[in-house]
Amino acid sequence: MSTLVQRRHEIELPKRILIGTDVVNEVGNTIRQLDLGSNAIIITGPHVYQKYHNLLEESLERSKIEYNFVIVKSSTADDAEHALEEARAYKPSVVIGFGGGKSIDIAKYVAFKLGVEMVSVPTAASHDGIASPFASIKGVNGPVSMKVKPPIAIIADTRIIAEAPSRLLRAGSGDLIAKLTAVRDWKLAHKLKGEYYGEYAASLALLSARHVIRYAITIRRGGIEAAHIVVEGLISSGVAMCIAGSTRPASGSEHLFSHALDMIAPKPALHGEQVAIGTIMMMYLHGGPWKRIRRILRKIGLPTTARELGIKDEYIIKALTIAHRVRPERYTILGESGLTWEAAERIARITGVID
Ligand SMILES: NC(=O)C1=CN([C@@H]2O[C@H](COP(=O)(O)OP(=O)(O)OC[C@H]3O[C@@H](n4cnc5c(N)ncnc54)[C@H](OP(=O)(O)O)[C@@H]3O)[C@@H](O)[C@H]2O)C=CC1
Ligand SMILES: O=C(CO)COP(=O)(O)O
Ligand SMILES: [Zn+2]
Incomplete structure (x- = not known):
């Protein structure tokens, strides 16, 4: 690239x-x-x-x-x-x-x-x-x-x-797994919009995702070793943002979905939990291994459904339909016109996020 x-x-x-x-x-x-x-x-x-x-x-x-x-x-x-x-x-x-x-x-x-x-x-x-x-x-x-x-x-x-409550450590792993779609979105923006793409920063962000995937079981158990593993991944992803000069390697369509939820849901969940669920759905749109992402999130103990997230289905669908407008200058798989209600509902259903 x-x-x-x-x-x-x-x-x-x-x-x-x-x-x-x-x-x-x-x-x-x-x-x-x-x-x-x-x-x-x-x-x-x-x-x-x-x-x-x-x-x-x-x-x-x-x-x-x-x-x-x-x-x-x-x-x-x-x-x-x-x-x-x-x-x-x-x-x-x-x-x-x-x-x-x-x-x-x-x-x-x-x-x-x-x-x-x-x-x-x-x-x-x-x-x-x-x-x-x-x-x-x-x-x-x-x-x-x-x-x-x-x-x-x-x-x-x-x-x-x-x-700290174990939910927080798992959420941090979710924020790192999100790099799998964030980097795909960044590459797409490079190809379609000529946006700067930094191979090194992208690789570093992906490394942080792979790092927590490798240690999924340890992270689920929690404890000091798990904290150390996740902290190193989070710092590495932060350094990827320093190198890129933008949050691009760390934040794509899955983050736009989470930001949209923060804006409309009466009681949003943790940032890392929301972006993790977003990663399942955006990976489906990218045509990537979304079932594998879902399996990994379950292995870590992260929510994979709206119910587990504590958010009603309608907010998930609505967030999917407005996500492309949260940061319009950031081109992602959601494109410039975003998803219709029907398309959003279909994606959320197919990926099992809503029943
Ligand atoms: N700038 C950047 O590059 C990035 C920014 N973010 C932002 O970070 C935010 C998400 O951070 P997140 O940490 O999930 O949310 P919060 O900072 O809201 O923390 C979640 C909760 O955890 C509590 N908490 C933290 N540490 C402990 C502990 N040791 N024991 C008990 N409770 C604890 C906090 O307590 P208390 O009420 O005392 O704060 C708070 O109630 C989002 O706003 C997101 O946009 C995310 C990624 C990158
Ligand atoms: O959450 C982030 C990276 O994990 C920050 O990205 P945003 O630019 O979407 O706020
Ligand atoms: Zn994040």
Whole structure:
């Protein structure tokens, strides 16, 4: 596959990555070693704050770093602005994202706006924003993947991640399996629209999907080893986004479907669960091995039906029909005019997503 290489291509990557049990204790000295100042803002969510704020506080206090928490409940544009204003008042020298994808996205956004570095401390292996240079902020017309900076450091404590609800780790595997259709969509956009396609970034994203497929049984069992495996895959996919300079290797039609569900379903499921189900249906459209994808998701313990996802059939069909409009500039297998209601219903039925 040829690539268009004439554009200027700048790649920024994280500087330090620590993965292991109890590495949360090293947040303070990492900030010191990287010379990131002594005044931190920690962006986190209410559950994570309650469970783990002590651990982070102890690490920062040991390194004599002052800190303040900003608690966020979602990653909408409004929440991002509020967090930014709250953070700005403390004049931080560094921003720490401590939690799931939502907290890390807002932390990246706040750090970028304030012109300081961001340290990513994931408490769940549920998404591949852990290392990516993008902040996914939800606007009224759907999510916007804002190009920001990659985290300067990633500190992934596998003991915390293994203790998180098992659903989150499985969702992270779902976000990686989604690369199987994301890369197909990217290739298609290259062929039909002449879009830049980066073979290396695509291969790296696919490698992260193959990595979790290989360890499906271990991931289903959970525990520290499983957390380590999924975190490495998520970081690798984040690096693929750094190399591509876009979320293209990581996000295709299956993500558009999930974003559409987030916009219309009263109670959406986890990002990784939704994109995984999207991968089954989009793989069917691509004429690829969708039954194999479904088998792998079951093996990992991920939902493969609307019922298991906790979402009514009609929202699945509706999301399929509007997905192509979520990010119209992103060409995928859904094409420019998308799916009719009848076609969407048929695809969801054939793939067993709805009865
Ligand atoms: N920027 C990027 O490149 C990417 C961004 N994303 C974005 O990430 C988001 C999805 O992230 P996801 O993590 O699934 O969702 P959330 O950040 O909403 O986290 C899901 C839930 O898990 C909780 N949680 C996290 N860690 C723990 C823990 N250790 N113990 C108990 N509960 C925990 C959170 O608690 P709390 O309420 O405390 O937060 C929250 O309630 C989406 O918005 C998606 O768009 C996804 C992929 C890439
Ligand atoms: O979820 C992502 C990659 O896994 C980010 O992609 P989006 O560009 O679709 O927000
Ligand atoms: Zn994703």
